[in-house]
Amino acid sequence: MATRKRLLILGSTGSIGTQALDVCERSDELELVGLSAERSWEGLVEQAGRHGVRRIALAEEHAAARASEAWTDGQVLGGPEGLVRLVVESEADLVLNALVGSAGLGPTVASLGEGMDLALANKEALVVGGELVTALAEATGAQIVPVDSEHTALHQLLAGQPPGAVERLTITASGGPFRGRSREELQDVTVKQALAHPTWAMGGKITIDSATLMNKGLEVMEAHHLFGTPYERIDVVVHPQSLVHGLVQMADGAMLAHLGPPDMRIAISYALHGGESVGLPVVPLDLTAVGTLTFEAVDLDAFPCLRLAREAAREGGTAPCVLNAANEIAVHAFLEGSLRFLEIPSVIEQTLSQLGSEPVRAFESLYEADREARRVAGEAVAALA
Template sequence: MSASRRLLILGSTGSIGTQALDIVRRSPDLELVGLSAERSWEPLVQQAIDHGVDRIALVDPDAAARAGEAWTDGEVLVGPEGLVRLVLESGADLVLNALVGSAGLGPTVATLGEGIDLALANKESLVVGGELVMQLAEATGAQILPVDSEHSALHQLLAGESPGAVEKLIVTASGGPFRGRSRAELQEVTVAQALKHPTWAMGGKISIDSATLMNKGLEVIEAHHLFGTPYDRIEVVVHPQSIIHALISLTDGATLAHMGYPDMRVPIAFALHHPERMDLPVAPLDLAALGSLTFEPVDHDAFPCLRLARDAAIAGGTAPCVLNAANEVAVHAFLNDRLGFLGIPAVIEGTLERLDPAPIRAFETLYEADREAREIAAELVGSYTV
């Protein structure tokens, strides 16, 4: 590893971003060269001051204007173009993309297009543009280092195995706050209940995706692209304790598991320091204290989002992009009390039915599919009563 790695963090005010900054504080070999946020300008400016960063970007123009007035010691870049400029002009060796939603795709493309290594916490980059994104990384030789705990675990488990030896990838799911509830029992759940995740502290969008199990659908698509594994060889199993993050089954009958207490600093640090490991103040696993680990199948009737994601993934083309856009619209509507919890999969399914998957010829195809899907999903949200 080079003496110092120049790191740019996109989405630095969110859950992943703030934990990444904790790792930067413990890592003299990481030099921070830029930070970005969507609209949280006050914490972003404070982070820039604390870490001696002189360039930041804000997607929201009003937030950027206010940051520019309040902070005169550096440069504030504006909008999606500002994010891309930050990537292109920062001189980073490594970009951590911790943005939420399809807004992360542009910076992912910019990073890989420049041949810069990418620590990827933005699932949607691969869900929406997986084929093109992986081709781009291959063309420029840039590495994609997964930050999701499940994909980081798979990345580590697969490192020592030849592709022919791997039978199956198994992603674990906590089951979210509504594990064990029937479809009928989910009819009346509230936003506050859906935001209460049993094991992880996350932002709003990701917490709702976890409650609907859509996050596991997105993770299956991500794993398919990252590891080149067919969908029929990627499984999801519910594991409420969130101690095993992923497993791989091998052709000789062995199954390997990656285990640890749920702490996102572990996969973040692994991506930022790869191929080396750093010391972290994380407790080693005490199996006797845990006592037991349990597993159960996914209830597809109560949580149809995982099935919808898998179907869209298998349909291919623009279908995963449509799935993602419809999900973002539906989750936003649910968070704003404009849609019931079970309305989320209903809006997604309705949008997928209305838009046939088209082949992806360029990133433009994706932006067009995303726009169309959002229009249809918004229309469907309007037709559902809360």
């Protein structure tokens, strides 16, 4: 029997993490060696017991302390340093980073620095880290495999294509819960309405990013870094059915499309099994039942976050890091009820305008830009409250 792949899952209690555990339970090729969460210590301890894991980490120190008191069957590490230590000492062959937000950058750097292959669901690590992250992977020989439906689709479509064969990439967007609404119709939308995604069941932050279309801006940056495609050759199109996950336009004018059910286990399994398709309990598409596939342009007036993300991407330097930090602060404020929906892009734009972009020479430049952007965005939120 072939040696099983040692897998570490960061963010195992979230949507991606729980689905990854479902994939693991069905595979005899994967051996779990560690799990982590931000603060959900009870769920993490339950997962560790169920899967025979003896080492876990919680990013929130108080939660780690609670877990240490309640769980005596293994070791509990705490804080951001504990998370990095879990990675470095795990001897994992593959790390699935399903953490939320820029908190995923440190463990991404630790994984790649150790030469561990990275299944990346935390797109913010590439948005913030950019060329520094991809250069680190190249230096250590570690592979980065995307874990989301759009980039998994593009990864499969691009496999084996010779240089010069692909002209453009297209990322699809469901349009979120507010597709078709004008800017005026978005003035008074509620948190409950914004969290009611029509297709995907996700965590709060990514669901709001989907509603504002900021997630597509982050995905454009991720595609740029993953596939080396210039920004001007990456398109975003609204596709309400969420069945076409990505498209590539070939040099001869032909287009290749990746279709599949909207089930994240497909993308997760693809990444965890080294880019191979293995059996899953997923019902295939019945195209006759689907009937119609439709596509629409993005309304940038109603959803300016995509425009802001593209502008930050073209600016480069610390601008994507500032954009991401400001977005995290604004989304958190919206979820707490202290910011209106259309004020999310306002806070981001104000923060970008105030801080601009600085050259990135090392990871410390990014950590400093992140801290400063959070301070400025927090002040902008307070001014609007």
